[in-house]
Amino acid sequence: MRAIDKRLGAVGLALLLMAGLSAPALAQASTEIDFGDDSSEWANDGECDDPRFAGSAMASELLDTDIGRDATDCRAAFEAGSISLAESTTAATTANDDIDFGDDSSEWAKDGECDDPRFAGSAMASELLDADIGRDATDCRAAFEAGTITLVGDSDPAMIGDIDFGDDSSEWAKDLECDDPRFVGSGMASQLEDINIMHDASDCRQAFEDGTITLAGDDAAPAAPAANTASAGMLEQIAARIDFGDDSSTWANDGECDDPDFTGPGVAGETLDADRLHDASDCRAAFLAGTAFLKSVNDLGGFFNYGSDSSEWANDGQCDDWRFTGPGMAKKLEGGDVMADASDCRALEASGEISIKPVFTADYALGAPYDSSGVYFGDNSSSYADDNICDDPRFEGPGVATTLLDSDLEHDAADCKTLFEAGQITLR
Template structure:
């Protein structure tokens, strides 16, 4: 049988050459791969936990911390043919951009060499959670390493949104002009009339211009960015006039994000510092009018626990992947991406007594603040992330802790962690 296989392989190669084609490159040999060591918590468990590999022999949940740290499992699976290098699999499918074609830039970013790629031209699990255009081509070492590890790829370009001055709104000749709804069917969004007609194209200029400025409509061809507000612009404006947004004296005014901790929504920064309350008026007012933030209500404090949704990749798999819980029913590897995203599993397991909500995430815990921090040694403020409104010390957990934690920040973010501890948003692990 082996001879037959060998003969078929030779025949296939001959056919390829006869057709004037080049045979695909052979997969990388095991001897050419640096599998690393067995320092992973999950080493030698019969599954490859190194996210550089994929296939039937790979663990179902992979984290970057295990890169080159599960050598025995991964070498065995690679030699058995049950895993391949991710970069080889990607090349076979779609020929992603070659590393040589990418200008990674330099390491001049404030966040360079922190183990995460901060360049917003990329996307993937190796990316930082918050990205700024200022870091384009300024985090070369991190981004190159992540690209080579297969944890990031070049992101697809996002089409530019048409500037208001480039839009011809027409005139106000529509029967429905100046009724505080846009009747021009070229637009979509919450600021639109319920049944726009083609005859009103370019005939409701005042209403449509105002709604576009407020962010409650967008051009239909750019509908993926359609505003999230479901309230008519004039109503939002009236509500905004009754809210004290404060001034722009905060740490991050006019940066396009609402940094006031009294607001929630996709346009608000999570974990905003108390010092920014009433200090980001322009951003928060704009986000409120666009329908991307709303004021917190008393129901945000105490009340029922919010299990979230089932948006996690691992939802409905019989294990809870939300790290706000603890117990034997938990998945072995947890990610910030799965917070509030595995509701059905976690609710069922909690009801079955297999898991419980961690104390700091229980709705009533924050109501006990301020908590005494006198017996906790918070260290100093030597972390590069100190005084950013989030606790970066990995000794703590809770909603007030940063998403990405580094051992180098242990006892190095005293001000943030003390404030969060006393406010009841973090506890010692």
């Protein structure tokens, strides 16, 4: 049973006098504390339910879910001198100035639990995803200040905000290895090229936060190279993955690329569908020279199928299709709602509240083949092995089965490896 009766008057005055602080001084100090909001079910009941504080005006039972959720009660009690920041909270408040908590873009942000796997403690969510690193700032900051979570791992969080990780334009981006040669450590790819400097941001940020890589040194952090300074060896490797076709076009070997699948200054001003895959020598030479580039799927007419509004949750203002991610997502998702909540998901994506998970976008497969050497696929002992669908629940993507069983984890190796390399699935 929660204590409801509070006697703030005489006790608060006595504590105020004992503290030797005037009410205006305490009021001024309170402006430096983020009390949060009044979303707790116990808000405005005359006692403070936020476990970051301690004192006579505190509730007898405290829950981590009320961190930052009882602002009015806690502010009043703090200014009355009947509560103060807990000792561990005061120390943590100073320490957290050095931590980049990130933002609140996680779909689980502001739910009263910290979902960022860089931390550990009683206020952590029971299930953690690497995708939430740096994405649950409010919850994690409040819990850290309350002393209910601490940092884990070997990385220095103070440095993260000072590093420009760049973007994910490398062909090796999001393959679970850092390909940026500014870093060193066990999370690095075995072969590194300068072309990938600042172009493998997601992998390198995650590995840095996990403590598996560090900066190689101040002299090993050169500025990002221009796109046309890629080494010939790297372009040769990329070109080897492209089917340029043959030279049967009327315009073959005329010094410019006539294949309509390419764009750039080395491509003819007018191209014909009939010349697709029929100007190989010209297009290959222009590609190696950096004057021709493959178009994206969107440029080629590809599209994303949002589906229909057949879900029972359609048009409720939340996206229920698990192909998306972001704060506009419903918290409980079911396979039956995939491609069945089109209007909600389309509107939320347009407003920036959600985004399509990369593996479900039309152009993800263009990056194939993906390097699977760092992934352990297991064996083929699943009863669903060799059916050309991945049944391993560690993966997601259009090539993954609709119904997934824990018993198939690491037991559908051949299917999952083939689909991973083809860009049809990726690790969750």
